[in-house]
Amino acid sequence: MDRRSDPIRILIADDHPILRDGLRRLLEAEPGFKVVGEASDGAEAVKLALQLKPDLLLLDLAMPRRTGLEALRDLSAAPASSLRIILLTAAVEKQQIIEALQLGARGIVLKDSATQLLLKSIRCVMAGEYWVGREAVSNLVQYLRQMMVASGEDVRQRKFGLTPRELEIVSAIAAGFANKEIASHFKISEDTVKHHLSNIFDKTGVSTRLELALFAVNQNLPLKSIL
Numbered sequence: 191m192d193r194r195s196d197p198i199r200i201l202i203a204d205d206h207p208i209l210r211d212g213l214r215r216l217l218e219a220e221p222g223f224k225v226v227g228e229a230s231d232g233a234e235a236v237k238l239a240l241q242l243k244p245d246l247l248l249l250d251l252a253m254p255r256r257t258g259l260e261a262l263r264d265l266s267a268a269p270a271s272s273l274r275i276i277l278l279t280a281a282v283e284k285q286q287i288i289e290a291l292q293l294g295a296r297g298i299v300l301k302d303s304a305t306q307l308l309l310k311s312i313r314c315v316m317a318g319e320y321w322v323g324r325e326a327v328s329n330l331v332q333y334l335r336q337m338m339v340a341s342g343e344d345v346r347q348r349k350f351g352l353t354p355r356e357l358e359i360v361s362a363i364a365a366g367f368a369n370k371e372i373a374s375h376f377k378i379s380e381d382t383v384k385h386h387l388s389n390i391f392d393k394t395g396v397s398t399r400l401e402l403a404l405f406a407v408n409q410n411l412p413l414k415s416i417l
């Protein structure tokens with residue numbers, strides 16, 4: 191059976207019954223979507239996500255018992271799954287966006303967005319992209335770096351004990367370079383690149399390349415342009 195023809199299985203988590211009902215009606219009226227459950231708080235959202243194993247979780251940011259970010263943190267610590275999460279919120283701070291993405295959210299949708307934008311964000315996220323606010327984001331790291339610059343914040347740059355070479359490696363990761371490209375650019379072996387990455391992960395406390403890129407943006411590491 192071709193799973194591409196299967197409906198997108200969606201779990202809705204929001205503490206307002208009227209909003210949950212409205213979302214269910216909206217989604218079930220759309221071809222290719224199927225609502226498999228509803229949760230009224232963050233703790234129930236985590237429980238149902240693990241039980242029902244939906245394709246997508248629409249998660250309210252502000253909920254009782256466990257907030258959206260706390261639920262995200264719980265789910266990020268769970269065994270690896272294909273679950274994709276979109277946060278729904280009336281308003282969101284820049285740092286919350288960065289934290290949500292670090293914890294594994296694939297999208298942030300404002301509650302006052304048009305119906306078609308929500309539907310579009312779901313399809314975008316299920317296709318492997320990110321969605322922030324009212325637009326699709328293909329290059330997440332570049333988007334976040336621009337957002338940090340646009341905020342005008344004067345954040346003191348910290349290096350977290352990273353050596354000049356390790357900072358160059360981080361810069362290359364943030365620019366989207368693969369290990370082979372990094373090795374070629376700096377004229378070192380791929381094994382050396384992997385060794386540097388292992389040390390960098392230990393120093394920064396992250397475990398994936400995406401987390402490292404987001405960490406570099408969030409902590410305003412002194413990145414260099416990699417041509």
